[in-house]
Amino acid sequence: MKKKRVISVALALSISLVVGSVAGIAWSRFEQQSAAHSDLSINSSSDTLEEEFWNVDLIVQGIVISEGETFKKASGITTKADSSFDVTPATIQVNKVLYGNTDESTITFLQHGSDKDLKASKKFVEKGKEVILILTKTSSGAYWSYNFEDGIWKVANGKVTSDSASELLQSADKAATQGQDINSFIKKIVKAANNKVEK
Structure with a gap:
């Protein structure tokens, strides 16, 4: 009788360990997926901007x-x-085409989210502000930003800033908290776009 009880306890412990381990692994994966989807931008596995820019069709400098x-x-x-899903368009005056081709003096830039959503609209381009946009063309002729925030760069005082988390696009100088020099940034992204690796 005692031997049966010991076997039952051992079996129950073994089952609870297996169930606990499986539940722990499942929860860990769920947390990783939740963290990955908490922001719209996609973490890249590319090693270079040339690989990263495979779907970039147009880069412009202009005014909202x-x-x-x-x-x-x-x-x-x-x-x-x-x-x-919600989309809020913006009209961009094209002052300079840095990469790609467009004969249009203005383009329609599509932004993810609603103007009623404070979190989304906080990331929208602002009327009257200068921007550099790295874009992917839609079948309708409008444009999405390449990889969400990675394609939206605000220009002020000869510097560019963005909400982008891309290490490939951000300045190598970590002390440059006021933004990157606009000319160096343009040179970097145009070179990458001209040498992009098609997928």
């Missing part, structure tokens, strides 16, 4: 003329629930 009204865009995924 206006912001349009937020609209819903279909995700293209068929689900029972609504899978559309």
